[in-house]
Amino acid sequence: MNAGETIPVTVLGGSLGAGKTTLLNHLLTHAGDRDIAVLVNDMGSVNVDAELVAEESDLAVGNGVTELSNGCICCELQDDLETAVVRLARERSFDHLVVEASGVSEPGPVARLFVTSRAAARYDVAGLATVVDSRLFADTFGGGDPDRTVAEEGDGSVRPLSDLLVEQVESADLVVLNKRDLVSDAELAAVRDAVEALRPGATVVETAHGDVDVDLLLSDLHDPDAPVGWRAALEDGTGDGGGEDDHAEHADADRDDRDDHGHGHSDHSDHDHDHDETPHAEATYGVTSFVYRRRAPLDPDGAAAVLGDLPDSVVRAKGSLWVAGAEDVHYTYSQAGPSAYVAAAGPWVASRPEFEQDTYRRNHPELDWHDDHGDRRTELVFIGRGMDEAALAAALDAHLLDPGASADAGDYPTEPGAEVALAEPTRERESVPTAGAASESGR
Numbered sequence: 001m002n003a004g005e006t007i008p009v010t011v012l013g014g015s016l017g018a019g020k021t022t023l024l025n026h027l028l029t030h031a032g033d034r035d036i037a038v039l040v041n042d043m044g045s046v047n048v049d050a051e052l053v054a055e056e057s058d059l060a061v062g063n064g065v066t067e068l069s070n071g072c073i074c075c076e077l078q079d080d081l082e083t084a085v086v087r088l089a090r091e092r093s094f095d096h097l098v099v100e101a102s103g104v105s106e107p108g109p110v111a112r113l114f115v116t117s118r119a120a121a122r123y124d125v126a127g128l129a130t131v132v133d134s135r136l137f138a139d140t141f142g143g144g145d146p147d148r149t150v151a152e153e154g155d156g157s158v159r160p161l162s163d164l165l166v167e168q169v170e171s172a173d174l175v176v177l178n179k180r181d182l183v184s185d186a187e188l189a190a191v192r193d194a195v196e197a198l199r200p201g202a203t204v205v206e207t208a209h210g211d212v213d214v215d216l217l218l219s220d221l222h223d224p225d226a227p228v229g230w231r232a233a234l235e236d237g238t239g240d241g242g243g244e245d246d247h248a249e250h251a252d253a254d255r256d257d258r259d260d261h262g263h264g265h266s267d268h269s270d271h272d273h274d275h276d277e278t279p280h281a282e283a284t285y286g287v288t289s290f291v292y293r294r295r296a297p298l299d300p301d302g303a304a305a306v307l308g309d310l311p312d313s314v315v316r317a318k319g320s321l322w323v324a325g326a327e328d329v330h331y332t333y334s335q336a337g338p339s340a341y342v343a344a345a346g347p348w349v350a351s352r353p354e355f356e357q358d359t360y361r362r363n364h365p366e367l368d369w370h371d372d373h374g375d376r377r378t379e380l381v382f383i384g385r386g387m388d389e390a391a392l393a394a395a396l397d398a399h400l401l402d403p404g405a406s407a408d409a410g411d412y413p414t415e416p417g418a419e420v421a422l423a424e425p426t427r428e429r430e431s432v433p434t435a436g437a438a439s440e441s442g443r
């Protein structure tokens with residue numbers, strides 16, 4: 001980059017578990033000659049996504065991948081985000097910055113930071129890309145009626161998560177309808193209709209496993225003045241009848257009311273910083289997170305039973321698994337709504353030859369190393385609403401074994417990249433070909 005030139009930045013948003021990290025990894029492996037810097041925000045205190053991105057690419061956390069954890073960059077971590085991106089631009093030269101916002105971030109305020117803060121001198125917003133979990137969107141909005149989504153009201157001060165889905169779509173320049181393998185053609189068409197009504201003019205693409213056209217993703221798509229569907233209808237009075245106009249007005253009033261309390265973000269350029277100590281995700285959507293961390297392996301069947309049948313209060317769970325009977329394999333676990341998978345990510349660093357361990361640890365000083373067990377650990381982040389943390393921890397603790405205990409990990413795959421489903425959506429659907437990696441679950 002020449003001095004004075006700005007760096008394009010793409011903000012990647014989308015709901016918890018929609019496939020942002022999967023898409024980011026696809027982007028990094030198909031980036032060609034482009035030098036891409038990545039900043040990953042995760043709301044738990046463990047940044048699972050940053051680790052997954054670093055693992056799947058040549059980038060290392062602290063080098064190519066910058067992480068901001070334990071909060072939300074659209075809100076309590078805004079200052080940290082500003083500092084991090086300004087420092088990045090000063091210390092390294094690169095062609096494009098991609099910011100993966102946490103699943104509870106509103107992308108609008110994140111993008112505005114690149115327009116209104118010190119970062120504005122260095123960066124230009126190229127686009128806001130929102131990854132949509134098509135299955136979740138279809139389930140949340142049933143027939144895809146956008147009016148229904150606007151009319152949703154929270155109980156007390158807590159807004160429904162569906163509000164956030166809507167806001168993430170409303171501010172997008174590019175909407176990626178991901179997980180198309182999990183919906184029928186008719187459901188996908190309904191989701192597309194709803195998305196186009198919420199954000200007319202946005203580019204909409206359909207993908208499985210984040211398989212998006214990289215040139216499109218990184219292109220200059222941003223239109224800060226693009227109309228938000230229902231608001232545009234309200235302003236030019238194109239609602240189809242009095243009833244609907246009343247409806248829209250009500251939604252607008254509801255939104256203004258929230259803004260007075262500092263929790264509605266998308267309408268205002270001066271993002272309101274009037275927060276108390278409660279993180280934005282918790283105060284606004286009732287979303288909390290906790291980490292389950294043990295230096296012991298889990299019994300394979302017990303882990304599958306608990307992690308394949310999490311209570312409905314858990315919206316998203318992910319992390320690393322140490323499984324008895326397969327102690328050399330670093331497993332990752334990922335649950336989003338009705339889907340839960342365990343994937344073999346390769347050997348633990350502690351299972352590699354000693355010289356490789358030394359090199360790896362030198363290059364990854366952030367790696368949490370235990371004298372006896374190295375990096376082997378069970379470390380899971382749970383994100384949800386009204387979770388009984390103690391009960392969940394106790395359910396997992398009941399299946400902890402001593403390191404080295406004999407067990408049969410028969411159903412767990414060992415080949416790197418292979419995965420097994422612990423839970424899958426049961427809904428009937430037409431089959432749609434997937435573009436994803438080979439899977440032992442037969443997806």
Ligand SMILES: Nc1nc2c(ncn2[C@@H]2O[C@H](COP(=O)(O)OP(=O)(O)OP(=O)(O)O)[C@@H](O)[C@H]2O)c(=O)[nH]1
Nearest residue numbers: 015016017018019020021022103178179208209334
């Ligand atoms: N069936 C199916 N699963 C997918 C697809 N894309 C991603 N997944 C899976 O969905 C889970 C969540 O994907 P991630 O990429 O981690 O989602 P994310 O948006 O980064 O998640 P958070 O950062 O926690 O909000 C993982 O188990 C992925 O393998 C898809 O198109 N179809």
